[in-house]
Amino acid sequence: MTDDNEASISKEPAVSHNESGHAVATRHDDHALPERFENPGLPDHVHRQGDNDEAAARRSERQVATLFGLSMLATVLFVVAYAVIGKDDNVTLPILGKVHALHVALGVTLAVSMLGIGLGAIHWAKTLMSDEEVVEERHTLRSNDDARADFVKVMSDGADSAQIKRRPLIKYSLGGALGLFAVPLGLQLVGGLGPFKGDVEDLRTTLWDTEVPVLGADGKPEMKNGKPVTRPRRLMRDPDGTAIRLSDVTLGSVFHVLPEGINDTEHPINQKVKASVILISLQEDRIKNTRERDWGINGVVAYSKICTHVGCSVGLYEQTTHHLLCPCHQSTFDLTEDCKVIFGPAKRPLPQLKIDVDDEGYLYAPHGFDQPVGPSFWERG
Numbered sequence: 001m002t003d004d005n006e007a008s009i010s011k012e013p014a015v016s017h018n019e020s021g022h023a024v025a026t027r028h029d030d031h032a033l034p035e036r037f038e039n040p041g042l043p044d045h046v047h048r049q050g051d052n053d054e055a056a057a058r059r060s061e062r063q064v065a066t067l068f069g070l071s072m073l074a075t076v077l078f079v080v081a082y083a084v085i086g087k088d089d090n091v092t093l094p095i096l097g098k099v100h101a102l103h104v105a106l107g108v109t110l111a112v113s114m115l116g117i118g119l120g121a122i123h124w125a126k127t128l129m130s131d132e133e134v135v136e137e138r139h140t141l142r143s144n145d146d147a148r149a150d151f152v153k154v155m156s157d158g159a160d161s162a163q164i165k166r167r168p169l170i171k172y173s174l175g176g177a178l179g180l181f182a183v184p185l186g187l188q189l190v191g192g193l194g195p196f197k198g199d200v201e202d203l204r205t206t207l208w209d210t211e212v213p214v215l216g217a218d219g220k221p222e223m224k225n226g227k228p229v230t231r232p233r234r235l236m237r238d239p240d241g242t243a244i245r246l247s248d249v250t251l252g253s254v255f256h257v258l259p260e261g262i263n264d265t266e267h268p269i270n271q272k273v274k275a276s277v278i279l280i281s282l283q284e285d286r287i288k289n290t291r292e293r294d295w296g297i298n299g300v301v302a303y304s305k306i307c308t309h310v311g312c313s314v315g316l317y318e319q320t321t322h323h324l325l326c327p328c329h330q331s332t333f334d335l336t337e338d339c340k341v342i343f344g345p346a347k348r349p350l351p352q353l354k355i356d357v358d359d360e361g362y363l364y365a366p367h368g369f370d371q372p373v374g375p376s377f378w379e380r381g
C-alpha cells in the first residue's frame with residue numbers, strides 16, 4: 001500500500017454517536033467532504049418461535065430430519081428402480097405419451113432426493129440457525145496466525161450457532177442423506193464410463209429405413225399377393241405433420257422435418273431423436289459436392305438435425321454463408337460442402353438424407369441415411 005493510499009484512508013471520516021445512540025459520520029480535516037446521512041443502525045432483532053421455545057425448536061428439528069429422511073427414501077428407491085425396472089418397460093404419461101419407465105423412475109426419485117436435502121437445509125437455516133445480524137469490518141487481505149485462529153473460532157461458533165452439536169438427529173440424518181446421495185451419482189458415473197453398452201445397430205437405422213403401408217380408397221391397407229403394399233416415407237413438417245411438396249420449398253427456406261407415420265410407432269420420441277431432419281433450399285450451383293447435389297433436388301437438400309458432437313438439435317441456418325450452427329457448443333457445418341465441420345468440437349459431417357419427389361409432387365426419402373446419425377461415442381466400443 002502506498003503512502004498516498006494510507007493518507008487517503010486516514011482522512012476517511014470517523015464515526016461518532018448522536019444522542020439517540022446512532023452512529024454518525026464526522027469530518028477529520030478541512031477537506032470538503034460531502035454531507036453524510038445519519039446511520040439508521042440495525043433494525044431490532046425479531047426472535048423466532050424456536051429461539052425461545054425449546055418445544056418449537058424440537059418440532060423444527062423433526063421437520064428437518066423428516067425432509068432429510070424423505071431424501072434418503074427417494075435415494076433408496078432410485079437404487080431399487082435402477083436394479084428392478086427393465087429397459088423395455090414403458091409407462092404412458094400425459095403430454096409425453098409412452099416413455100421408458102426406468103427413465104421416469106430415476107428422474108422422479110433423483111429429483112425428490114435432491115429436493116429433500118435442499119428443503120431440509122433451507123428449513124434448518126430459517127428456523128434453527130442463528131439469524132442475528134452481524135457487521136463484518138473491512139480488513140486487509142493479509143492473513144496471519146491470529147486471523148487463522150479467528151477463522152477457526154468463527155467456524156466453531158457457526159457450528160454452535162447452527163446447533164449441529166446439540167441436534168444429533170439433524171447431524172446424522174443430513175450425513176445419511178448426503179452420503180446416500182453419492183450412490184446414484186456413482187452409479188451414473190460407473191455406468192456411463194467404458195465402452196458403449198447399447199445396441200449399436202439401433203443407431204445405424206432410423207425410421208427413414210422403413211416404409212409405410214399404402215391405403216386404399218376405403219382407408220384400409222392395400223394388399224398384393226397377401227402382403228401389404230408399402231411406399232417410402234414422405235417428409236412431413238415438424239410439428240404439424242403435413243406433407244411437404246417440392247414447390248413449397250422456396251429458395252432460402254428451412255423446414256424442420258419428421259418421417260411420415262412417426263406418431264404411429266411405439267416410441268415416437270425415441271424415433272424423433274434419431275430421425276429429425278432439416279430441409280434447406282440453396283442455389284444448386286453453390287453445392288460443391290456432386291453426391292450432395294445428386295441426393296437433393298434442384299438445390300433442396302436434407303440433413304440429419306442431430307449434432308454429431310453430443311446430439312443437440314442443429315437448427316440455426318445462416319443463409320448468407322450457408323452455415324448450419326449447433327447452439328450447444330457452436331459446431332458449424334458448411335452446407336455447400338456436404339455439411340463438413342468447419343468449426344467446433346463435432347468430428348463428423350451431418351449425415352445426408354437422399355430425397356426425391358413422387359407423382360403427386362411430395363418429397364420422400366427413398367432410403368435411410370448412409371451412416372449412423374448423432375454423436376460418435378458409439379465408436380468407442
Ligand code: FES
Pocket residue numbers: 307308309310311312326327328329330331344345346
Ligand atoms: S452438441 Fe452440437 S456442438 Fe456440441
